[in-house]
Amino acid sequence: MAQPDNLREITPREAVADALHRCILGFDNNDRELFESACLKDESMLVVAAGFIIQGWTSISDFMSRLFSLVTTHFITNIRVQFNDESNTAHMSAHAIAYHVRADDAFKQEDASYTAGCLYFIDLIKDDTDGLWKIKKWEIKMQWTTGDRAVLHP
Structure with a gap:
């Protein structure tokens, strides 16, 4: 079921948090449009994760494409x-x-997932064109992982 990009009647703090919710719902529902509505789609966007830096929307979009081939659940x-x-x-x-799992393994009895506990540190900017908050910098600090790392990082 498609999720709306813009919610009505939310507080300013909720509107900022909604950028992360749109991003994560986009991953978990395989809704690329919703994910993209949460991102500052220009070359200043930055993702820092697990010791590597991804600069610019083109590179970030390519990198995140991997998530859209998986079944994911984020809390x-x-x-x-x-x-x-x-x-x-x-x-x-x-x-x-x-939680990340390959689509073919989603309902297998044995565990074939990759799970990560993370802290997110996110800088955002309000987009004047649509009024939505956008992620400009997303630092993902891995605290722990379990499972098959190759699910997410082949």
Whole structure:
């Protein structure tokens, strides 16, 4: 079921957090359009994860394509939002547990998944064209992992 990009009647803090929710729902529902609605789609966007840096929307989009071939479930909690001095920028942190499994293995009895416990540190900017908050920088700090790393990093 398609999710709306823009929710009505939410507080400013909820609107910032909604960028992460759109991103994660996009992954978990295999809804690339919803995922993209959460991202600043230009060459200044940055993802820092597990010791590597991905700069620019083109590279990030290519990298994230891997997630859309998997079955994923992300649990996000402990979201904290801090507005910067300018009203159009914010910082958010969150905890995440992310489950990843190949589609062919999703219902197998034996465990073939890759699971990660992470901290997210996210810088966001409000997009004047659609009024939505967008992820500009996403730092993913891995705290622990279990399972087959090749599921996510072949």
